[in-house]
Each structure stands twice: as C-alpha cells, then as structure tokens.
Amino acid sequence: MEAFLDNCAKAIVAGDGGGAERLAGEALGSGLSLLQVIEEGFVRGIREVGRLWEEGEIFLPELVMGAEAMKKAMTVLQPALEGSDEAQESLGRIVIGTIEGDIHDIGKTLVATMLSANGFEVTDLGTDVPVARFIDEAEARNADCIAISALLTTTMNGQKRVIDELVKRSMRDKVKVMVGGAPCNEAWAKEIDADGYAGDAVSAVALAKGLAGKA
Amino acid sequence: MMKRNSLRDEIGKKVLLFDGGMGSMIISAGLGRNDVPEAWNITNPEAIIDMHAAFIEAGAEIVQTNTFGGSRLKLESSDAGRALDPVEVNEKAVELGRRALDRHGGEGCFLGGDIGPTGLFFPPVGTLTAREAHRAFKEQAQILERAGIDCFIIETMYDIREAMEALRAVREITDRPAFVEITFETKPSGYFTMMGDSPEKIAEPLLAAGADMIGANCTISSSEMIDLVEEFTLVTDAPLLFQPNAGNPAMEHGIPVYRQRPQEFADDIEKIVRAGASAVGGCCGTTPDFIRAVHDRLTHGR
Numbered sequence: 244m245e246a247f248l249d250n251c252a253k254a255i256v257a258g259d260g261g262g263a264e265r266l267a268g269e270a271l272g273s274g275l276s277l278l279q280v281i282e283e284g285f286v287r288g289i290r291e292v293g294r295l296w297e298e299g300e301i302f303l304p305e306l307v308m309g310a311e312a313m314k315k316a317m318t319v320l321q322p323a324l325e326g327s328d329e330a331q332e333s334l335g336r337i338v339i340g341t342i343e344g345d346i347h348d349i350g351k352t353l354v355a356t357m358l359s360a361n362g363f364e365v366t367d368l369g370t371d372v373p374v375a376r377f378i379d380e381a382e383a384r385n386a387d388c389i390a391i392s393a394l395l396t397t398t399m400n401g402q403k404r405v406i407d408e409l410v411k412r413s414m415r416d417k418v419k420v421m422v423g424g425a426p427c428n429e430a431w432a433k434e435i436d437a438d439g440y441a442g443d444a445v446s447a448v449a450l451a452k453g454l455a456g457k458a
Numbered sequence: 459m460m461k462r463n464s465l466r467d468e469i470g471k472k473v474l475l476f477d478g479g480m481g482s483m484i485i486s487a488g489l490g491r492n493d494v495p496e497a498w499n500i501t502n503p504e505a506i507i508d509m510h511a512a513f514i515e516a517g518a519e520i521v522q523t524n525t526f527g528g529s530r531l532k533l534e535s536s537d538a539g540r541a542l543d544p545v546e547v548n549e550k551a552v553e554l555g556r557r558a559l560d561r562h563g564g565e566g567c568f569l570g571g572d573i574g575p576t577g578l579f580f581p582p583v584g585t586l587t588a589r590e591a592h593r594a595f596k597e598q599a600q601i602l603e604r605a606g607i608d609c610f611i612i613e614t615m616y617d618i619r620e621a622m623e624a625l626r627a628v629r630e631i632t633d634r635p636a637f638v639e640i641t642f643e644t645k646p647s648g649y650f651t652m653m654g655d656s657p658e659k660i661a662e663p664l665l666a667a668g669a670d671m672i673g674a675n676c677t678i679s680s681s682e683m684i685d686l687v688e689e690f691t692l693v694t695d696a697p698l699l700f701q702p703n704a705g706n707p708a709m710e711h712g713i714p715v716y717r718q719r720p721q722e723f724a725d726d727i728e729k730i731v732r733a734g735a736s737a738v739g740g741c742c743g744t745t746p747d748f749i750r751a752v753h754d755r756l757t758h759g760r
Contacts, residue, residue: 297646299646299648299650302652302654303652303653304582305654344492396714426707
C-alpha cells in the first residue's frame with residue numbers, strides 16, 4: 244500500500260505519464276480507496292514537483308511533464324471516482340483563459356493543468372478570449388474564480404476590463420479574479436483591483452487555494 | 459571587409475559598448491496595443507533611425523537592428539506580425555541602422571543583425587522542431603546578411619537548443635562575428651535558463667559551434683548579473699557579453715516602468731566589466747542616457 248502510493252508520487256515527480264496512467268489503472272481494480280490514491284499518491288507527487296520547481300531543482304520541462312503525468316492519471320481515475328460513492332472534494336470552480344488579443348498559451352495551460360491537478364474544477368477557455376466570454380462562462384458554470392493570463396503589456400489592460408465588466412454586471416463580489424503573465428505583478432493586480440497575482444503555476448495554485456479559503 | 463576584420467580584432471582586446479533596449483524604447487514611444495516593434499521599420503522609420511542615432515551619440519559602438527521579433531515564426535505568432543513581410547521588415551531594419559551609422563560617419567561603429575527567439579517552445583513544453591527553428595533563423599539571417607550587417611547578435615534565448623539552431627544557421631551562411639546571449643533567471647540553486655541550463659552547460663556547445671562571444675541579457679537586473687559574469691568566467695576563457703535590464707520593471711497603468719537610474723546601472727556595469735566582461739550594453743529599459751552613463755564610466759571613470 245505505502246509502496247504503491249510512493250510509486251504513484253514518484254511517477255508524477257519523474258514526469259512518467261505512461262507509468263502514472265498504468266498505476267492509476269492498477270488502482271482501479273485494487274480495492275484501494277481512489278481518493279487515498281489521489282491524495283496520498285499522485286497529489287503528493289505534484290506537490291513535490293511544485294516544491295522542487297520553486298527551489299530550482301527542476302525546471303519548466305520537468306514541471307510540464309509532471310503536470311502532464313498528473314493529467315493522465317486523473318483521466319483514468321476521474322470517471323471511476325464519479326461513479327463511486329467516494330466523492331472528491333472540489334476546491335472550487337475556476338474559469339481560466341488568455342485575454343483577447345493575446346495568443347500565449349503555454350503559461351496559461353500549465354496553470355490550468357496545475358490547478359486541476361491540485362483539485363480545482365477548471366474550465367480552460369483557451370487564448371484570445373473576449374472580456375464578455377470570461378464573465379458569461381463564469382456565470383454559466385457558477386465559477387468561484389476567474390483566472391486571466393496576459394503576456395503582453397499591450398493586452399494586460401484586458402484584465403482590468405474583465406474586472407470593470409464584473410462590477411458593471413454586479414458580479415464582482417461573487418467571483419474572485421486572479422491575474423498572471425510576464426508583464427503583471429502584485430502592484431498591477433492591486434491597481435486593477437484583482438484579488439491576487441501569481442508569477443508562476445505553482446504560486447497560482449497557492450493563490451487559488453488562498454482565495455478559496457482552502458490554503 | 460575592413461570593418462569585419464577590425465571588429466573581430468577588437469573582441470576581447472577592449473571593452474566593446476553595445477546599445478540599449480530598442481524594444482522598450484519603441485513601447486514608450488507609443489507602440490500600438492496590438493502592434494509589433496518591427497512594424498515601425500516600415501511605418502515609422504525615422505523614429506527607428508533617431509533611436510539608433512541617439513545610442514551612437516551616447517557612445518554605443520555596436521547598434522542592433524530592430525529585428526528581434528523578425529523571424530518568420532515569431533512574426534506569424536501575431537496578427538500584426540503576420541501582416542508583415544519578413545524580407546521587407548528585416549531588409550528595412552538594416553537600411554535604417556545603416557542610415558543611422560552613416561549619419562555619424564559610421565566611424566568605429568558596427569551594425570549587428572539582431573535575432574531573437576521564435577517565442578515557441580521545444581517539447582515537452584511546446585511542439586517546435588529543430589528543423590522549423592533552423593529554417594526560420596536561416597531565412598532571417600540570410601536577409602540580414604544580404605542587406606549588409608557587420609555581425610550577428612542572437613539574443614534573449616531561453617532554450618540552448620533554439621540558440622544553437624540560430625547560431626548554426628548563421629554559421630552556414632557566413633563567418634562574420636556572431637554573438638550569443640542566453641537569458642538566465644535567478645533560482646535559489648543558482649543561475650539557470652527557464653529550461654534548466656546553467657552557464658556551464660551552454661558555454662561549450664555555443665563556442666564549439668562558432669560563437670565569437672557568449673553571455674547573457676534580459677530578464678535579470680544589472681546588479682543580479684554581476685555574479686552571473688563570475689560564473690561564466692569559471693567555465694570559459696572566451697570573450698563575454700552582458701546586457702542586463704535597467705533593474706526590474708514596475709507596472710504603472712499597464713506600462714512597464716524601469717526605475718533604475720543611469721548612474722546606478724553604470725555602477726553595476728563597471729562591476730560586470732571588472733568581473734570579466736569583454737562587451738556590455740543594455741536590454742529592456744536602458745535608454746541612450748544609460749549607455750552614455752556607461753560610456754562615461756568606462757572611458758573617463760566618472
């Protein structure tokens with residue numbers, strides 16, 4: 244049992260998507276608690292990936308591979324979990340995308356993957372997302388949080404427009420807003436009245452947990 | 459021909475002064491929300507000439523063409539870039555650089571053909587292939603070479619694999635001096651590229667592939683770059699080039715503002731030279747005032 248959970252965590256840290264998928268498959272027929280496999284196995288792995296990344300022990304390629312391996316494992320486990328009486332507690336619903344005029348995808352996708360790997364229900368709207376669409380989707384999905392990526396100084400004002408539009412629609416107190424992307428920082432988040440800024444995928448998870456009161 | 463030889467002769471013999479941050483200057487000069495800096499080669503050529511000229515007046519000996527995002531792959535990643543013809547944009551940039559040099563007699567100044575990253579990523583982060591990168595860089599290098607530059611500057615490379623493709627592409631078409639600057643982040647464990655490569659890991663392959671100078675630019679501030687220089691000197695005896703940012707930017711109303719003052723920048727550059735740099739210049743946020751401050755410091759010690 245312990246060894247199995249360790250292997251799950253190790254597969255994620257090693258960025259071994261095939262291994263993670265196989266272990267997830269083994270877990271299905273094992274009679275183990277899937278929730279325990281996720282939380283004490285795979286999620287422990289993705290947390291370790293985050294820690295190693297923050298300390299500069301691993302870098303973007305390993306971070307991406309860890310997140311991808313996590314995705315593979317969860318793709319196997321999620322349907323089984325939904326069909327069982329073991330309900331996984333969601334940390335919250337997040338709508339994420341790169342703002343209109345901006346097609347930068349990688350950072351946003353990594354944040355989305357890490358958020359979902361860490362237990363959020365994530366809807367990734369992709370790139371070049373119009374201001375109104377962020378809000379429409381958040382409303383339709385009853386989202387707790389909107390995460391907006393902007394990689395250009397010329398597009399980051401779109402983050403502000405999303406917030407302005409939320410205010411206009413009287414939704415600002417219902418939805419948290421987090422911003423990220425190369426030109427953004429804490430001061431910018433404050434200036435546009437966002438709820439927080441995250442400089443990378445690992446801190447985005449911490450921020451989202453904080454905003455959800457689940458830190 | 460004379461010029462080409464004399465530049466290579468100067469490398470490592472004296473401290474060469476490069477220019478500052480063209481991209482950030484174009485942004486502060488009012489680059490449109492959805493525009494790319496390279497578009498100004500066509501739409502606002504006089505402004506580009508004036509910027510080059512201001513750097514030359516400030517003491518820059520090597521001026522870098524406004525072609526950072528001028529590879530076909532980079533241009534194709536935005537609407538504004540897609541509307542541009544890579545041949546025209548790069549040719550025009552060389553012409554503007556040349557005109558700025560001519561305005562000053564061009565004495566002792568060289569025009570560097572600037573090549574920046576494609577903005578795409580190799581696996582596992584993205585799907586860029588070595589062949590695609592190579593093809594885009596070779597096309598850009600050929601246009602710059604034909605249009606008439608004195609050297610190549612391959613800069614702000616975050617992946618050694620991409621830098622190598624650019625350098626190999628340049629070396630397939632010319633033996634002109636070629637300089638490669640990688641962009642490093644400061645991590646708790648030291649200086650690494652986003653992809654996890656250390657100075658030690660990038661130095662040997664770049665030099666073996668024919669780089670005349672290697673070094674670093676962008677991402678980190680001038681003070682953060684001082685120790686990086688030392689790290690480079692521990693792994694190579696090759697001439698080194700460093701172009702840091704003017705401190706770390708603060709965002710004000712959606713516009714990046716660099717608060718470092720030219721004198722502080724010059725203080726750090728002096729330390730960078732003492733640590734072993736053969737060439738220095740500036741990246742984002744460094745205006746002609748910064749280059750003048752460095753020039754005065756290096757030539758007159760003030």
